[in-house]
Amino acid sequence: MAMADNKQFESAGYRLSEATAGDFIQLLKPRVMSLVVFTAFVGLVAAPGTVNPFIAIVAIACIAVGAGASGALNMWYDAEIDAVMTRTRSRPIPAGRVQPGEALGFGLVLSALSTMTLGVFVNWLSAALLAFTIFFYAVVYTMWLKRLTPQNIVIGGAAGAFPPVIGWAAVTGAVSLESVILFLIIFLWTPPHFWALALFKSDDYARVGIPMMPNVAGEASTRRQIFAYAVVVAVVGVLPWTLGYTSAGYGVVAVGLGAGFVWYSWKVLRMQDGDREMKPAKALFAYSLLYLFAIFAAYMADAVFERAFAMGGA
The missing domain is CATH 1.10.357.140 (UbiA prenyltransferase)
Incomplete structure (x- = not known):
């Protein structure tokens, strides 16, 4: 029934x-x-x-x-x-x-x-x-x-x-300037993160007509833009320390993570046209995820430790 x-x-x-x-x-x-x-x-x-x-x-x-x-x-x-x-x-x-x-x-x-x-x-x-x-x-x-x-x-x-x-x-x-900086870190991180993916998935995007950067501007231009954004991300990631929102501990971590981002992006920049394996792009995509998680974890840890230290001092 x-x-x-x-x-x-x-x-x-x-x-x-x-x-x-x-x-x-x-x-x-x-x-x-x-x-x-x-x-x-x-x-x-x-x-x-x-x-x-x-x-x-x-x-x-x-x-x-x-x-x-x-x-x-x-x-x-x-x-x-x-x-x-x-x-x-x-x-x-x-x-x-x-x-x-x-x-x-x-x-x-x-x-x-x-x-x-x-x-x-x-x-x-x-x-x-x-x-x-x-x-x-x-x-x-x-x-x-x-x-x-x-x-x-x-x-x-x-x-x-x-x-x-x-x-x-x-x-x-x-909404404060400090929260806006957190916004900027993710905002500026997004293009190199997704364009790295788009480099080794460009055929997929071409099939469906999505105008991703590698399909419109070409791989070489995309690689240059990835590197430029990576440099800016590395600088913005250090801003919370330089503006006095965090301790030097966060600053050291941010500098190290930013240097890694620039290094992986540099390897993408140096890729040869027509490289079908796309190993540098895949490595950058993976590192970019680690970068965002690690820099925000460092920011949170710094805030917690600073607050605990201030309470202990009181």
């Missing part, structure tokens, strides 16, 4: 979902979400003042859900190109496990839930920043910039750079 009902349901133009809980979790882009949550947590911990632990947990949970909502909306809109690219063809929508309408509804509900909860339980500035971040990633980047310009990653990188600012605002109810 149940099988007959299912057939009648599908013959009426509906298709029963084959999605599992794991498929919906995959829609949230958990690997991207983990980095978002970590940088937001650093902003929350490093911000001056104190926050109730319950409020801190709510804030981080809302930021995580908001980031996941952005991922779901991105996968909904990009389902067609995801089906063509080797890197993304196994995602839940192109693989047929989740229907596009399900992903859209899932993303919209999570967007509203995360921003409203953050506003009611934490503060409305952090909620507004989260709402803007979701809109920027899902609409400005995914629906507009991604298919329009090779600068898509440069401008769109702002979406991934907001989480530490949101974490900061959750504690202070404000």
Whole structure:
């Protein structure tokens, strides 16, 4: 009887979902979400003042859900190109496990839930920043910039750079120069990180007509821009120390990490045209992930130690 009902349901133009809980979790882009949550947590911990632990947990949970909502909306809109690219063809929508309408509804509900909860339980500035971040990633980047310009990653990188600012605002109810520097570190880190990926995935992007920098400007120009951005990232990464926000300990770590970023980017710059193995680009992509995690971990550790030292001295 149940099988007959299912057939009648599908013959009426509906298709029963084959999605599992794991498929919906995959829609949230958990690997991207983990980095978002970590940088937001650093902003929350490093911000001056104190926050109730319950409020801190709510804030981080809302930021995580908001980031996941952005991922779901991105996968909904990009389902067609995801089906063509080797890197993304196994995602839940192109693989047929989740229907596009399900992903859209899932993303919209999570967007509203995360921003409203953050506003009611934490503060409305952090909620507004989260709402803007979701809109920027899902609409400005995914629906507009991604298919329009090779600068898509440069401008769109702002979406991934907001989480530490949101974490900061959750504690202070404000945005400061220090939180803006945390924003800039991620914002400027994004182009060399993604262009390194684009170098060894350029065929994928070419097949779907996405104007990534290697496909539009060529590999040589992309390599030069990667190196230029790496130098700027290395300098900006040291700014919290030079401006007196952190101790020399952080400064030493930031200098070392920045030097590594420049070194790996230099190796990419020296690559030969037509190098199909792309080992330097792959190495830079891997190192860039380590760089962002390590520099934010160092920033958080410095803030915690400085606060503990100040309390001990008191």
